Amino acid sequence: MVRPLPLLMTALAAALAWPSGSVASTSTSAVVQEILDGNELFIERRQAQLREKAVAPELVRTQNSRGQLGFASGAAGRLNRFTQLRLGSSCFLLSSGQILVSGPQNGCTRSSRLSTRGTNYLITLLDGGEEEVAVLEGALELQPLADGRPLAGAPILVAGGNRVRLSSQGALLWQRPLTADDYAAILRGPLFQGFTAPLPGMAALESFVQRRFPGVIAAPARPAVSSDPLVATINRYRAQSGRPSLQPLPADLAARNAAYLAPVLDEVLNSRDCDHDRSRWGAFQERMAATARLMPTSEVIACPMPAGAWNPEVIVSRWMGSPLHTQILINRPRARAIDCVRLERSGRAVAICTLWSPVAGASP
Template identity: 80%
Template sequence: MIRTDFLLLTALWSAVAWPAASPASPGTAAVVQEILDGNELFIERRQAHLQEKAFVPELVRTRNSRGQLGFAGGAAGRLNRFTQLRLGSSCFLLSSGQILVSGQQNGCTRSSRLSTRGTNYLITLLDDGGSEVAVLEGSLELQGLADAAPRDEAPLLVAGGSRVRLSSEGRVIWQRPLTAADYAAILQGPLFQGFTELLPGMPALEAFLRRRFPGVLPATPRETISSDPLVETINRHRQQSGRPALQPLPPALAAQNAAYLAPVLEGLLTSSDCDHDRSRWGVFQSRMAMTANLMPTSEVIACPMPAGAWNPDVIVSRWMGSSMHTQILINRPRARSIACVKLERSGRAVGICTLWSPVGGGSP
């Protein structure tokens, strides 16, 4: 027996995806901008890579990974783990999971259509077949669907700061305001934490929250200068050379950087050879280039020394005395971020600073 929900999905898909537009038309293509937590993001059955495009009517899905898509019209969509959507010429069709949309991009489920001229909204599909829509800022029109056609009822206008619970048939069960605690949970959740690619609608969302819930947003500026002594010293030399300060890595990338460096630093402390672990470095570079929008492009080593002799000014001065290290730390225009990790054990210390640049675009 063919399941009713499968028939509805098929009918709805025909409505949203046909006739298909050309790849250049708004809404017909999505570019993979970021992949987090591994590489389990797929376009149809193939594993997706950064900057790869998906076209109507291709299926985009995640397993135990998260990702961000850039839609052709300029909007972005962040997919939580175990999310599945199919691209359409008038909207995407979300069939499982959760997506955050930022910008002008319509979304559909099998029982509803969400139309917007540009906003930040969240769709979550529930286990009972229903869904929940949270409009974080702006507004959207929510139209119930029956057999892929609009219901004989006026669309519901959902204003920013509201969430709506829908039944599996697309009928409104309740509508409630989003609280400060709701926003805090969303901003600290998987669709915000760890991402480095900016959302096009983030400035509007931040402005909305400052008016409505000023205590929800962190007080720190988006770009900060690292307080790590080595980084401070490097940035002081960069300032003297007229170069912009290197920014700290986003927390998710900093954690991966530290995990990569842990065995490398251990090896340096137990070996008499102060050199790069080129095999690990190559693997780490390749992995980051495929799963993030920043990748490590160079690293400098503070060779093992007595822990009491550790002095950031002396270490960076030694690097500045080397033309190769000066080129890495000062004269590579695409370098954007830096992370330094120090390991101290049994009275000895060693450290490595890794410089990161945007993925793609030529030499670092």
């Protein structure tokens, strides 16, 4: 829902002028870190690219895509579909949609200003002008606003594990605790699923949720990272060819690789079409090249088969019977690391191994 321009600009003026007690509130710029579900993320009227920077007072918006921004404060913000915000000097101004914020970043809407020194929180603008704020971990200070102007009274302190709803004029409608089901729905929802760019506050969020609701974090089924007979078998063939062993990925890159591969492996099992998802692969390569010292340069697929027939020796020997796969696994001298991820479901299994090389200009 698009707000009338005069109200939007009134709220923007308040957002820019309202003083803050936060030590890291600036949102004068933000860099596009990830785009999912197509390419409908825009900075003003131009289609945004990965690593492109938006600066205040530019408008960042999504249509039928999701995206992640890295704010100048060091925080990250994930935008759901059909979301728009404008960057300001002391906060961003959300005018429609939904955003997840992780880290020290203040946010504003027409009916509130949210001040934080670093937390994980979710803002949702609802039809009719109401607003819901969920503090997933940490705490924030909420100053109600009416048409962008502070209301009388002390700000509201919202602790982690609580959510509040405000009217379009900043009146507090209710405050309620988040339940285990609320957390499960959020963590399995569109602001978490499919993203591979890290959230600065994810470790704190996971720890907080695990203490309050053990099992919620572990509930979603995820593919297992192979420590894997596939890797050991590939390295044995490499040794026979006089090539050095491929090393395991660092834990942070292995986690991002598993997040990238989870939907790819799921689609391979669902479709029975054993092929690469080239658009996801290309986007993943770009993200890694921009944010890491290693990037994925090749991948090979162990096609779906009965889980009981899974045999790494047979799988790798088939790869070695293919000139292309032999070139990938043995004869690419820049390859340094390997990570294999396997998914098993309903008695069938599939795996993809990615080979990683140093990013150009980075030390190996």
